[in-house]
Amino acid sequence: xxxxxxxxxxxxxxxxxxxxxxxxxxxxxxxxxxxxxxxxxxxxxxxxxxxxxxxxxxxxxxxxxxxxxxxxxxxxxxxxxxxxxxxxxxxxxxxxxxxxxxxxxxxxxxxxxxxxxxxxxxxxxxxxxxxxxxxxxxxxxxxxxxxxxxxxxxxxxxxxxxxxxx
Amino acid sequence: xxxxxxxxxxxxxxxxxxxxxxxxxxxxxxxxxxxxxxxxxxxxxxxxxxxxxxxxxxxxxxxxxxxxxxxxxxxxxxxxxxxxxxxxxxxxxxxxxxxxxxxxxxxxxxxxxxxxxxxxxxxxxxxxxxxxxxxxxxxxxxxxxxxxxxxxxxxxxxxxxxxxxxxxxxxxxxxxxxxxxxxxxxxxxxxxxxxxxxxxxxxxxxxxxxxxxxxxxxxxxxxxxxxxxxxxxxxxxxxxxxxxxxxxxxxxxxxxxxxxxxxxxxxxxxxxxxxxxxxxxxxxxxxxxxxxxxxxxxxxxxxxxxxxxxxxxxxxxxxxxxxxxxxxxxxxxxxxxxxxxxxxxxxxxxxxxxxxxxxxxxxxxxxxxxxxxxxxxxxxxxxxxxxxxxxxxxxxxxxxxxxxxxxxxxxxxxxxxxxxxxxxxxxxxxxxxxxxxxxxxxxxxxxxxxxxxxxxxxxxxxxxxxxxxxxxxxxxxxxxxxxxxxxxxxxxxxxxxxxxxxxxxxxxxxxxxxxxxxxxxxxxxxxxxxxxxxxxxxxxxxxxxxxxxxxxxxxxxxxxxxxxxxxxxxxxxxxxxxxxxxxxxxxxxxxxxxxxxxxxxxxxxxxxxxxxxxxxxxxxxxxxxxxxxxxxxxxxxxxxxxxxxxxxxxxxxxxxxxxxxxxxxxxxxxxxxxxxxxxxxxxxxxxxxxx
Numbered sequence: 001x002x003x004x005x006x007x008x009x010x011x012x013x014x015x016x017x018x019x020x021x022x023x024x025x026x027x028x029x030x031x032x033x034x035x036x037x038x039x040x041x042x043x044x045x046x047x048x049x050x051x052x053x054x055x056x057x058x059x060x061x062x063x064x065x066x067x068x069x070x071x072x073x074x075x076x077x078x079x080x081x082x083x084x085x086x087x088x089x090x091x092x093x094x095x096x097x098x099x100x101x102x103x104x105x106x107x108x109x110x111x112x113x114x115x116x117x118x119x120x121x122x123x124x125x126x127x128x129x130x131x132x133x134x135x136x137x138x139x140x141x142x143x144x145x146x147x148x149x150x151x152x153x154x155x156x157x158x159x160x161x162x163x164x165x166x
Numbered sequence: 167x168x169x170x171x172x173x174x175x176x177x178x179x180x181x182x183x184x185x186x187x188x189x190x191x192x193x194x195x196x197x198x199x200x201x202x203x204x205x206x207x208x209x210x211x212x213x214x215x216x217x218x219x220x221x222x223x224x225x226x227x228x229x230x231x232x233x234x235x236x237x238x239x240x241x242x243x244x245x246x247x248x249x250x251x252x253x254x255x256x257x258x259x260x261x262x263x264x265x266x267x268x269x270x271x272x273x274x275x276x277x278x279x280x281x282x283x284x285x286x287x288x289x290x291x292x293x294x295x296x297x298x299x300x301x302x303x304x305x306x307x308x309x310x311x312x313x314x315x316x317x318x319x320x321x322x323x324x325x326x327x328x329x330x331x332x333x334x335x336x337x338x339x340x341x342x343x344x345x346x347x348x349x350x351x352x353x354x355x356x357x358x359x360x361x362x363x364x365x366x367x368x369x370x371x372x373x374x375x376x377x378x379x380x381x382x383x384x385x386x387x388x389x390x391x392x393x394x395x396x397x398x399x400x401x402x403x404x405x406x407x408x409x410x411x412x413x414x415x416x417x418x419x420x421x422x423x424x425x426x427x428x429x430x431x432x433x434x435x436x437x438x439x440x441x442x443x444x445x446x447x448x449x450x451x452x453x454x455x456x457x458x459x460x461x462x463x464x465x466x467x468x469x470x471x472x473x474x475x476x477x478x479x480x481x482x483x484x485x486x487x488x489x490x491x492x493x494x495x496x497x498x499x500x501x502x503x504x505x506x507x508x509x510x511x512x513x514x515x516x517x518x519x520x521x522x523x524x525x526x527x528x529x530x531x532x533x534x535x536x537x538x539x540x541x542x543x544x545x546x547x548x549x550x551x552x553x554x555x556x557x558x559x560x561x562x563x564x565x566x567x568x569x570x571x572x573x574x575x576x577x578x579x580x581x582x583x584x585x586x587x588x589x590x591x592x593x594x595x596x597x598x599x600x601x602x603x604x605x606x607x608x609x610x611x612x613x614x615x616x617x618x619x620x621x622x623x624x625x626x627x628x629x630x631x632x633x634x635x636x637x638x639x640x641x642x643x644x645x646x647x648x649x650x651x652x653x654x655x656x657x658x659x660x661x662x663x664x665x666x667x668x669x670x671x672x673x674x675x676x677x678x679x680x681x682x683x684x685x686x687x688x689x690x691x692x693x694x695x696x697x698x699x700x701x702x703x704x705x706x707x708x709x710x711x712x713x714x715x716x717x718x719x720x721x722x723x724x725x726x727x728x729x730x731x732x733x734x735x736x737x738x739x740x741x742x743x744x745x746x747x748x749x750x751x752x753x754x755x756x757x758x759x760x761x762x763x764x765x766x767x768x769x770x771x772x773x774x775x776x777x778x779x780x781x782x783x784x785x786x787x788x789x790x791x792x793x794x795x796x797x798x799x800x801x802x803x804x805x806x807x808x809x810x811x812x813x814x815x816x817x818x819x820x821x822x823x824x825x826x827x828x829x830x831x832x833x834x835x836x837x838x839x840x841x842x843x844x845x846x847x848x849x850x851x852x853x854x855x856x857x
Contacts, residue, residue, distance in 0.1 A: 029582045081837075081838055101541060139563040143540060143562075144560070147848050150848065152845070154845065155835075157846070165764050165767065166695050
């Protein structure tokens with residue numbers, strides 16, 4: 001991996017931690033066609049093929065301790081019913097009504113949604129370098145999000161995610 | 167050869183055919199309680215609501231009178247009843263031969279025999295449970311029927327092939343399908359492919375002209391069949407030598423009855439099975455050895471070390487799940503599954519082309535608990551022949567996998583395994599049950615129970631929404647009221663067998679249908695996802711129930727339910743006539759939304775949208791009436807249950823098939839206008855049909 005100016009040793013350690021965690025899933029076959037690319041400002045992009053055979057773009061910003069699933073859900077206009085439904089789903093991930101193994105613990109990580117060019121990105125802000133907690137949590141969040149879409153918004157998957165209608 | 171021939175002459179000679187003939191008119195094993203309940207239902211019937219159209223007033227009155235006047239037992243016993251005369255003097259009526267089938271003598275096998283007779287004799291000895299066919303392949307189908315194998319002739323080879331597939335999927339027993347060379351055979355291709363995707367042990371038979379006519383294009387219907395089933399069968403052979411017919415019958419049953427099942431396709435030239443194929447004695451046959459010698463019933467058993475390793479992994483898991491699939495059913499491992507699940511306290515979710523090998527009523531059932539699937543940290547896949555890829559079952563990202571499968575060559579495909587156990591499913595589950603300590607997963611079981619409750623609550627919310635749409639019949643109304651009728655009314659919940667099909671409607675009915683015993687649901691669209699075989703599936707399920715074969719034996723007789731859409735109905739609708747002529751009381755629910763299920767995605771394309779539409783308000787119920795069945799047209803939510811009750815009554819009393827034409831509207835799939843709209847699914851469990 002090419003080093004970028006401004007990288008600190010702490011950043012390197014965080015990048016290595018995230019890489020190792022993701023790479024373990026790649027080695028196991030969960031994430032396929034795994035690639036890593038350095039970006040500006042010490043950021044790293046991990047790309048992999050996963051759910052629905054789609055290409056995922058995960059940006060890690062060690063300075064902000066943020067893992068961002070960039071443009072994960074395209075074709076969702078702001079404030080559309082689906083936009084609101086997804087945001088509601090995201091908000092519920094931290095509900096105390098969820099069991100601990102299903103809940104995103106706000107003391108360890110927070111999850112927010114950002115909107116750009118009709119695409120939703122999901123930002124995981126990790127607290128106190130708890131990447132061993134955050135990375136599988138983020139992937140499990142994706143898993144549940146896609147199942148939520150499959151269950152209740154199948155037409156969106158047909159129209160925007162390449163899922164065959166049959 | 168002398169000794170072998172001698173032993174097998176006696177094997178053939180000892181075959182007893184008496185009493186094994188085709189008995190389509192067999193009296194139902196209904197209890198007096200059933201009778202009372204059906205009478206009570208009859209009395210409860212009220213006149214149709216204003217929204218439900220009366221299809222044939224005079225016929226209804228006739229039926230009611232006949233049912234009450236003639237008495238239940240006479241009608242259920244199979245007394246021939248001509249349909250009401252739609253045209254004076256021209257009633258739809260079963261011709262006499264149908265009444266004479268069960269009384270006809272069964273042909274006793276003896277040499278000299280044709281290749282067709284020899285093949286039929288092997289099928290008979292192997293317990294071939296039924297034949298579904300259209301005319302053609304005469305030497306084989308006649309020999310099978312004459313040998314006493316229950317045989318059914320239908321309207322389309324594809325639908326009859328689907329019927330055989332469904333029959334097998336709910337009985338667990340091998341059945342055959344047959345078509346004539348050329349067109350008859352190629353009509354079956356889609357259904358064979360579906361059976362292959364389901365790993366159905368289906369015996370596909372077809373004639374194939376004469377060997378001496380190969381490549382001449384003399385006459386018609388010539389073609390090489392085996393290349394056409396490449397990739398959609400377990401085994402296939404063109405049988406051309408009369409001396410080897412017995413040997414290849416052995417090949418077929420060896421493949422059908424061992425390992426991971428799948429369709430076997432045999433095509434026969436006339437030289438091998440026709441009149442000129444006569445064989446004088448057993449000693450003239452090649453490889454003439456019997457069932458105990460051309461195949462074995464021995465099954466692979468698990469390595470004890472693998473069982474120990476599996477139990478170690480299970481002990482470490484907090485939220486283990488058994489996924490019980492196809493192999494559990496075909497190895498009849500449901501008792502072993504229950505014993506292991508209960509001892510280790512592990513929830514079970516079903517997958518596969520049939521349902522019921524783990525009862526949905528069991529406290530450990532996770533089949534209707536989709537929200538619990540995300541928590542699974544150890545999945546024990548048992549007999550999961552059609553494997554999902556990673557991510558298709560939405561288990562925890564760190565989930566570990568144990569796979570139990572008789573085919574070592576498949577373990578590790580699609581999903582990396584932590585432990586693979588090569589074994590017959592039943593043997594492995596018995597070993598696990600025997601060696602497993604009592605375990606405690608109370609918190610996890612409580613999570614599964616909560617997920618089940620949440621799922622039912624959501625279904626209830628869908629129903630409330632569906633009831634609020636009063637100008638058409640919403641799928642949530644059909645699914646909920648059908649389930650209430652089957653499981654919460656007067657019927658025993660485990661009694662009725664279902665052919666669960668349809669596209670959009672299936673996404674609602676699967677959420678509500680439950681299975682309480684093996685083979686209670688045929689999961690129609692499983693994996694191959696073909697649209698249209700549903701009436702064929704209903705026929706197959708109905709015959710299985712009527713004959714009481716295999717897993718259906720304890721529940722023999724009575725109506726069955728089929729579910730389809732208006733698009734699908736068109737493909738196999740004429741098998742309503744097949745059900746009518748054989749008195750198979752299938753009630754087919756047609757979700758009629760005037761469109762293909764794909765319409766909503768193309769509704770904004772003026773030059774393309776029309777391809778997804780039909781004429782509106784089509785009368786599929788009248789098709790049923792015209793084919794000798796009974797029809798109901800339901801146009802409002804309040805009309806569905808009364809229509810279902812009337813169809814049930816007629817099915818019980820007259821053994822007549824029916825169609826409930828549920829008038830919906832295509833706009834129900836548009837979520838913003840008619841929530842909840844088109845639904846998707848989470849697998850494994852009740853909604854599963856991909857795997």
